[in-house]
Amino acid sequence: MTVVADTAEVAEPVRKAPGYWAGVFKRFLNDPVAVTCTIVVLLLILAAIFAPYLGLNDPYKASMIKRLKPIGFPGFPLGTDEQGRDMLARLIYGGRLTLFVGLVPVVLAFFIGSTLGLVAGYVGGWINTIIMRTVDVFFAFPSVLLAIAISSALGAGIINSLVSLTIVFIPPIARVAESATASVRALDYIDAARATGGSALTIIRVHVIGNVLGPIFVYATSLTSVCMILAAGLSFLGIGVRPPEPEWGLMLNTLRTAIYINPWIAALPGVMIFITSLCLNLLSDGLRSAMNVKD
């Protein structure tokens, strides 16, 4: 009898615990590096979105006399490119396309690849064989070659290069997702959950995703920099972004000839790619440690 009374008494003051993600957010805020990187990435994204309202020069306006002016030239805080266009405006406008083609394929590939990997890793057996062997076929090609092949088959254009880059990044993400899922799948708490009578979908949702998302997410974030560079490569070959559209990779390629005349200007798009991918990587590291409850 006392046992029942105890149960009722204890059940009364249910204090609502902060959820798992609230805890992740709190730990993330305590990491100065990750927060700084988040701010930088957010600033880049915001600047790219609101570029027309920042009072910048026209990024397309060329000038034959003001070509390759150094940083700090009056009217052009970051100098001009090989056609005399304002570098600051081009870099900020360039962020629009660069971030778009760098992030969208990875985000798409993250969802598709994770789903494939989760299903393959959790279900196993024949389904695993079919999914993973198909994925292996794509591994047979170098990623650059694959992106070029798909892009040129689909035809030039931003949408087609997004599609081709998504296809390129699905296999590696599916791979990581599959191995992470398979190792979690073998743990006793999954067996315990199955023994409770949970359906596969419920178990994946409650017990698997939270434990595999970390590594997949970190890996996917590291792919964004690769993706930006691949997209730049496609642009260079004329099957991605076309000049005169400002895009960091494309700018890097066209400014490459000016490297002996004005190396600082030539390096600027590279610096932008570097800062963006470094910040994304550090951000993902911070997120990974914030997602790890064992700290």
Added chain:
Amino acid sequence: MSKTEASFGQTDRGGPHQPLIIAKDLKKHFPIRSGLLNRKTATVHAVDGISFEVQKGETLGIVGESGCGKSTTARLLIGLIELDDGSIIYDGDALGTDIKLKELRRGVQMVFQDSYASLNPRLTIVDSIAFGPKIHGHADPSGVARGLMGRVGLDPERFAERYPHELSGGQRQRVNIARALALSPRLVILDEAVSALDKSVEAQVLNLLNDLKEELGLTYVFISHDLNVVRYISDRVLVMYLGEVVEVGPADAIYAKQAHPYTASLFAAMPSMDPDNRTEEPPLAGDPPNPIDPPTGCRFHTRCRFAEDICSKTKPKLSVIGGSERHLAACHLQDTTSGHSQALKEVAE
């Protein structure tokens, strides 16, 4: 009162004399695949035709060396791995025909050996325990979980919102027990549940298990390699060797006198608490034979000191011995008609 609460949704159907679980001729063979086409090249006979029953309210201890199929048996009982052959009858209802796996799983739960690996590191304790009641549509899963935490000796106020890594091994195993009890099962399978704990914590958890059994009217299948622990908790003991049952009977009878030479050597290997009573010679030499290619006849004949021709030719049947109620062993020595030269002399003395 607490008894009816425990059997919520789990009404007794067969009456007190119907065994809670009858396992009939369970078989599980794991194929070993290799080569380009993943062809089956060999088979591990993990569980090879074992039959037993678990009475309502008793604790059945299952003992045996590593790799003898104890854990596979546990996983078969709860349906975590599929049976190759044989049948499971839960309180008179055959699994697969009369009841579905999902219903069996409400009545049978399991506690695993590794207390850490059996808890999701990203769920708080209360969420881990509440998972079962939640998916079964209970109105207040976290209330159930907090109530159970109190019952297994963890203050819900202090521990509910903690994560598994913030708890000690003993505390985690209490959480696992609470989780197993969350669906108000009638049978709890304890697969080496206390083996990884310190001796003092082990004793506390064993006492907790005994208390819970009494309070909630539970039945246990207790799997362990620690014979002292098995003796403390079990009413009956089942001894396995290479996927087969070699001896089964009341704990007192088996601990007093072992009928099968394997059981005898297993018990001889048990460290004695008395320094004057230490074992001088190794009771059993060598490793168990490979379960991929188990010996013919009696599977123990390769290591048995009483082995004769008959042992490698004919498989001894599990049969009642020595007039003792429900004490069975599978050995030619126990069978007067087996043709073994030492039958019913050496062991019966």
